[in-house]
Amino acid sequence: MRLKKSIDNLYTVFSIYHVEGNLRERSCNCCVTNEEIKQLLSKPFRELRKGDINHFMTSAITTYGDVNDYKHFLPRILELTLDYDVLSDFVIFEKLEYANWKSWQENEVSAVEVFFESLFIFYLKNNSNSFELSDVINLSIKYLGEKRTFNIWKENLSESHLSFFVDYKLGISDLLLLDFKKTLFEKWISSDFILNKLEALFLKTKDKIDANRISIAYTILLNERDLK
Numbered sequence: 001m002r003l004k005k006s007i008d009n010l011y012t013v014f015s016i017y018h019v020e021g022n023l024r025e026r027s028c029n030c031c032v033t034n035e036e037i038k039q040l041l042s043k044p045f046r047e048l049r050k051g052d053i054n055h056f057m058t059s060a061i062t063t064y065g066d067v068n069d070y071k072h073f074l075p076r077i078l079e080l081t082l083d084y085d086v087l088s089d090f091v092i093f094e095k096l097e098y099a100n101w102k103s104w105q106e107n108e109v110s111a112v113e114v115f116f117e118s119l120f121i122f123y124l125k126n127n128s129n130s131f132e133l134s135d136v137i138n139l140s141i142k143y144l145g146e147k148r149t150f151n152i153w154k155e156n157l158s159e160s161h162l163s164f165f166v167d168y169k170l171g172i173s174d175l176l177l178l179d180f181k182k183t184l185f186e187k188w189i190s191s192d193f194i195l196n197k198l199e200a201l202f203l204k205t206k207d208k209i210d211a212n213r214i215s216i217a218y219t220i221l222l223n224e225r226d227l228k
Contacts, residue, residue: 002118002121003119003121006111006114006115006117006119007075007078007079007115009111009114009115010074010075010078010079010112010115011046013107013108013111014071014072014074014075014108014111017068017071017072018068018072019065019069019072020068023037023040023041023065023069024037026065026069027064027065028064031064032055032063032064036055036056040053040055040056045072045073045076046076048073048076048080049080050083053073053076053077053080054086056073057077057086057095058089058093060073061095061098061099062095067099070095071099071104077090078112078115078119081119082119082122084128084135087132087136087139090139091135091138096112096143097142113143113144116139116140116143117140117144117148117152120136120137120140120144120149120152120153121152121156123136124152124156124157124158124161125156125158127160130164130167130168133161133164134164134178137149137178140152141178146184150184150188159197159201162194162197162198162201165194165217165221166213166214166217169189169216169220170220186224190221190222190224190225194221195218195221195222198217198218199218201214202214202215
């Protein structure tokens with residue numbers, strides 16, 4: 001319900017923006033085909049799917065339309081990030097920073113921030129795997145800041161997230177690249193609060209391999225903390 005409200009609010013706030021005039025004139029002739037523009041404009045934008053809008057999402061402002069065009073389609077782009085494939089493309093090709101979104105109208109900035117907070121909570125509560133969670137965490141850090149991201153995560157921490165900490169400490173950390181200040185993150189995951197949760201998870205885990213992974217991660221975290 002929270003996420004749906006944030007999406008509906010995006011559509012309301014950005015409803016003042018429309019594709020004015022000829023989009024072809026604001027797009028690169030070499031990079032954007034007439035067929036792609038036709039496809040983008042072929043249906044109500046709330047009905048656009050990934051294949052319809054993906055090129056615009058990854059090329060907006062630079063070679064495809066201008067900032068106002070981007071604002072028009074932004075609610076649908078953000079709504080589609082509920083699909084992780086779209087989210088990963090958004091992370092790689094995001095245009096909000098390029099559009100200097102923090103300088104937008106206050107209600108526009110607020111609508112974007114509320115959406116990203118709701119999206120973060122959505123992924124936290126939907127048993128996302130470690131790689132998905134890593135991307136969403138970094139997205140939240142980028143748009144909401146480190147402190148706010150930490151607070152949201154702490155308030156919505158669940159047992160399923162503990163596997164993320166285990167993965168992080170057992171060598172997968174080279175792939176799970178987080179934008180948190182490392183000392184801050186390491187301090188949190190080696191805190192008594194997290195260690196107690198890992199211990200409780202170990203005691204209730206019946207699979208021997210999983211239990212062993214939890215035990216090793218717990219020991220590493222405890223030893224690292226004792227060395228500090």
